[in-house]
Every structure is written in C-alpha cells, then in structure tokens.
Amino acid sequence: MKRLAICYIIVTVAFGVNVVLSSTSTKWYNFKLKYGKRYATHQEEQYRFSVFRKNLQKIAKRNRQYELGLSGHKLGVNKFADLDRFDFGPKTDTAYTQIANNTTHSIFKIPSLAEIPTEIDWRKLGAVTPVQDQGSCSSCWSFAITGALEAQYFLKHNRLVPLSKQNLVDCGKLYARGLNGCNGAGVPVLSYYYIRDYGIESEADYPYEAVERDCRADASKALTRVSDYVMIPANDEEAMKAAVGLVGPISVTIDMRDLYLYQGGIFESDDCLKEVGSGDHAMLIVGYGSDNGVDYWLVKNSFGVDFGEEGYVRMRRGINQCGIATYANYPVL
Incomplete structure (x- = not known):
C-alpha cells in the first residue's frame, strides 16, 4: 500500500506538470493566432516561447499582488507578450x-x-x-x-x-x-x-x-x-x-x-x-x-x-x- 501511495503521488505531480505545459502551449498558440505572429526560424520561435512563458509568470505574480492590494496595477497578455x-x-x-x-x-x-x-x-x-x-x-x-x-x-x-x-x-x-x-x-x-x-x-x-x-x-x-x-x-x-x-x-x-x-x-x-x-x-x-x-x-x-x-x-x-x-x-x- 505504501508503494502504491508513492506511485499515486508521482503520477499526480507529473499529470499536473503536463496540464501546466498544455495550458501554456494553448495560450502560446492562441497568442500567435490572435496577433499574427510569425518567426523566421524554429530557434527564434523557441526563444520567443520561453520569453512568453516567463511573461505569463510575471503577469500571474503581479496580478496576485494586485488582487491582494499590494500593487496598484495589473498586467495582461497583449501583442508584446513575446518580448522582454x-x-x-x-x-x-x-x-x-x-x-x-x-x-x-x-x-x-x-x-x-x-x-x-x-x-x-x-x-x-x-x-x-x-x-x-x-x-x-x-x-x-x-x-x-x-x-x-x-x-x-x-x-x-x-x-x-x-x-x-x-x-x-x-x-x-x-x-x-x-x-x-x-x-x-x-x-x-x-x-x-x-x-x-x-x-x-x-x-x-x-x-x-x-x-x-x-x-x-x-x-x-x-x-x-x-x-x-x-x-x-x-x-x-x-x-x-x-x-x-x-x-x-x-x-x-x-x-x-x-x-x-x-x-x-x-x-x-x-x-x-x-x-x-x-x-x-x-x-x-x-x-x-x-x-x-x-x-x-x-x-x-x-x-x-x-x-x-x-x-x-x-x-x-x-x-x-x-x-x-x-x-x-x-x-x-
């Protein structure tokens, strides 16, 4: 039973990671579609995706602060979300x-x-x-x-x-x-x-x-x-x-x-x-x-x-x- 419990926890964590990655990938796809984003090379797109992912984290952190009254402004995904x-x-x-x-x-x-x-x-x-x-x-x-x-x-x-x-x-x-x-x-x-x-x-x-x-x-x-x-x-x-x-x-x-x-x-x-x-x-x-x-x-x-x-x-x-x-x-x- 103990071993099964450990396996259950591992599967749950892994599943959670996949959900996050899937959610980020979906947001990335929708972002590119909405703003007509095209990149010259696969390497450039991968770099921009990494920037986009960091910006999502930045947005989430700032907006938590905003909701708690610790910040006076909020952030969001716009056409600049693949830039730093x-x-x-x-x-x-x-x-x-x-x-x-x-x-x-x-x-x-x-x-x-x-x-x-x-x-x-x-x-x-x-x-x-x-x-x-x-x-x-x-x-x-x-x-x-x-x-x-x-x-x-x-x-x-x-x-x-x-x-x-x-x-x-x-x-x-x-x-x-x-x-x-x-x-x-x-x-x-x-x-x-x-x-x-x-x-x-x-x-x-x-x-x-x-x-x-x-x-x-x-x-x-x-x-x-x-x-x-x-x-x-x-x-x-x-x-x-x-x-x-x-x-x-x-x-x-x-x-x-x-x-x-x-x-x-x-x-x-x-x-x-x-x-x-x-x-x-x-x-x-x-x-x-x-x-x-x-x-x-x-x-x-x-x-x-x-x-x-x-x-x-x-x-x-x-x-x-x-x-x-x-x-x-x-x-x-």
Whole structure:
C-alpha cells in the first residue's frame, strides 16, 4: 500500500506538470493566432516561447499582488507578450537631444494667481482624437506631437481634426537630423520646426500607413502650422500639472521597459529610468486625477485600444514615474 501511495503521488505531480505545459502551449498558440505572429526560424520561435512563458509568470505574480492590494496595477497578455524588457530601451540619441536643446523655444512658467484644476480629462472636453495603433513603425513620436497639436487646434478653432502622422514620418526625416521616420531614435520636438515651415496635413488627406514612404506632402492641403513650442521644466510635475490643466494635452517621453504588459490600474515601477534622454517611447498626457488617494497622469498611448485601459495608461503622479516629467512639451499655434 505504501508503494502504491508513492506511485499515486508521482503520477499526480507529473499529470499536473503536463496540464501546466498544455495550458501554456494553448495560450502560446492562441497568442500567435490572435496577433499574427510569425518567426523566421524554429530557434527564434523557441526563444520567443520561453520569453512568453516567463511573461505569463510575471503577469500571474503581479496580478496576485494586485488582487491582494499590494500593487496598484495589473498586467495582461497583449501583442508584446513575446518580448522582454530588454527588447525595449532608450533609443534617443544624445546628439539629437543636444540639437533640440540648442533650438529656440519658450519655457513654461506657472501663471501667478492661476486656478489650476484639481483634476481634468481633456477627452471629456472634446480635445482628444481616438486612440490609434502605430503598428510595426516606431512612430510614437509623431502620435505624441500630433496629439498635442490636435488639442491646440481644437482649442483655437473649436474643431477636432486628426492630423497626419504619416506626413511627419515621410517628410520629417528630409528636414531635420533627428526625425527618423519608422526608426524612432530621434527627438520629437524637432517636428515642430518642420510644421512651422511646411505645415501639416490632416489624417484624411495623408492617411497613416505604418511604413516609411517618399514624402508626398501637398502644401496647399496644410491645415495648420506652429509658431513656437514650449518646454516644461525638467522633473517639475507641478509645472506639468499646471500646463495640462491650463493649456491642454502635452507630449512626453518615458522609459517603456516595464510598461509593455500593462493592462490597468495606476502604474508604478521602481525599475524604470528617470534621467533626461533615457526615454524610448513618446506618449500624450491628456489629463490627471486621483483614485483612492493615489495621484495619476492620464496618458494616451499609440498601441491601439487593446492596450491598457482602452488604449490609455494611468501612471503614478508625483514621482517622475519612468521619467515622464523629463521631456514634456506642447506647441503654440
């Protein structure tokens, strides 16, 4: 009887392992099917499967903490679940940053006696266009810049018009060293100078294609230009709050490496970088508020509505989370 009991335990454990492996394999199959994942070699697929399996463990651990109230955010499987944090990382070239720092622009100052809202959501005020997906093109910078410009155009003309990211992707690289199309690795604010000199077309006239193409800009269709851009003092979240509350949505750059599996809640991580120039992803702050006493930024992303909270991220406010306050700006029409 004792021997049978031992065999029974061994069989049960082995069966449990098979169930786990089967469950992971099924999730892997469904993941590849849903997101159309294809890999060049068997070795690459095996590596990506191992990363996917580690991400499932990471998601499960974080979500247990979330359910216990030990974490403010939860994670989930999305199109990045076969990537790890080392697939993301700072891409901003220091030389480009120096170029941008040497350009002429205004610096934001909190107006005296200004009544800054305790919370604001520019979506509810009509100043924010729908979330889009940048696809495989590293063009987040163009989404952040056009998002800030769309809001200012709305506030000036009372008309919300999606502006052309493709216009910047195709034509910006011909204009300035530091605007690199689908390659990312540039400085978003240099876009303002292109828009100042050549204007920008609407999304309807110059649709987004998620690939770099030859510049096809038509000056006669340029919808608007900018006269200046304003930088928020680095690491000053009170100034950022004032800018968002009084002026409108602002473009920011963050370190993306711990955010890629975000599914909901107020994101907070001790592992992402906060230094100027360390950001690898540009996004748009469209508001701020508090939830159960925790302050957050409401941030529009460009990964589609399946990412995070219907395409948005709430990021912890007041601790320069992932460097969100290091390179914030908005345009002036």
